[in-house]
Amino acid sequence: MTVVGPFGLSVRDQALETDVQAGLAAVEAGLLEATKSEVPFITEAAQHLVRAGGKRFRPLLVMLASRFGDPYAPGIVPSAVVVELTHLATLYHDDVMDEADVRRGVESANARWGNSVAVLTGDFLFARASHILADLGPEAVRIQAEAFERLVTGQILETAGPRDGRDPVAHYLDVIAGKTGSLIAVSGRFGALMSGADEAVVDILTQYGERLGTAFQLADDVLDIASDSHESGKTPGTDLREGIPTLPVLRLRETAAREGRAEDLELVRLLDGDLTDDVRHAEALSRLRVHPALEQARQDTIRYAQEARATLAPLPECFAKSALEELCDAVVHRAG
Numbered sequence: 001m002t003v004v005g006p007f008g009l010s011v012r013d014q015a016l017e018t019d020v021q022a023g024l025a026a027v028e029a030g031l032l033e034a035t036k037s038e039v040p041f042i043t044e045a046a047q048h049l050v051r052a053g054g055k056r057f058r059p060l061l062v063m064l065a066s067r068f069g070d071p072y073a074p075g076i077v078p079s080a081v082v083v084e085l086t087h088l089a090t091l092y093h094d095d096v097m098d099e100a101d102v103r104r105g106v107e108s109a110n111a112r113w114g115n116s117v118a119v120l121t122g123d124f125l126f127a128r129a130s131h132i133l134a135d136l137g138p139e140a141v142r143i144q145a146e147a148f149e150r151l152v153t154g155q156i157l158e159t160a161g162p163r164d165g166r167d168p169v170a171h172y173l174d175v176i177a178g179k180t181g182s183l184i185a186v187s188g189r190f191g192a193l194m195s196g197a198d199e200a201v202v203d204i205l206t207q208y209g210e211r212l213g214t215a216f217q218l219a220d221d222v223l224d225i226a227s228d229s230h231e232s233g234k235t236p237g238t239d240l241r242e243g244i245p246t247l248p249v250l251r252l253r254e255t256a257a258r259e260g261r262a263e264d265l266e267l268v269r270l271l272d273g274d275l276t277d278d279v280r281h282a283e284a285l286s287r288l289r290v291h292p293a294l295e296q297a298r299q300d301t302i303r304y305a306q307e308a309r310a311t312l313a314p315l316p317e318c319f320a321k322s323a324l325e326e327l328c329d330a331v332v333h334r335a336g
Helices: 014-034 040-046 048-052 057-068 076-098 109-113 115-134 138-160 168-194 199-226 247-259 262-272 278-289 292-311 319-334
Strands: 002-004 009-011
Touching (some): 040 048, 040 115, 048 076, 048 109, 076 138, 076 168, 138 168, 168 247, 199 278, 247 262
């Protein structure tokens, strides 16, 4: 048993591991090639986050999904480069919107070069992804365009907030289905489609990616509250401090509104206050860690991961299917 990809995914077949590692190495080379420019400064900015590393979760999913057809088909590595370039581009834009100082353990592009350069670098990566897509055919272009529309819609919905009368939890789940689920769904879809897998298999792996993407984001929400910095790789309570309404906080607000317990309402007031204050932030974090809302959010994460796993049931038994199932388990493990 060896380890490959994010979260220490175990691959139990030497041939599969070798192929996946080779595919991911080819994707890495493709990312560096796609982010080169005749202008050295653009190359430096565009490769800033590529060289910072990352889980490469989406390319890994492309590689595993391709095992249900011809895993050596020529479109697989380029399509994996496309989804990762798109993901990286959104990170440049997200950091501007969030005024982030750090990304993947390095100074964010906006902190280093300013917002304008960060936004334009993200646009540059989108352009390079589109250039690669053009060689993959009109269907690939359409699929990516639809996913990008969903991604942007999710971001806009998050910025606008739920409309009057809309359940905030339902709104939030729609947001992350667009922001996170859409591109992970495309990863599964591209891997199967480019490999020539049957249409039914393509649909299954698309649905799997959608559900797994939602579980992946919900696990991050739980980690932001429950983990220490060593476990999560970032400062605990970052989203909390920035006032981002993640699922544990939304579940708390839901409970407080429904049941009206004094201690819940008091915690909601604390969250509505100034959490840039370290003392208030530490108190809010410690109280959320022992509140039932955190466990409820964890159960939501498990439910989506289980749905992703169940989606795979019609696929033939093989090492690739086992690896996809283990990704579901790994996401649940992250959420505790």
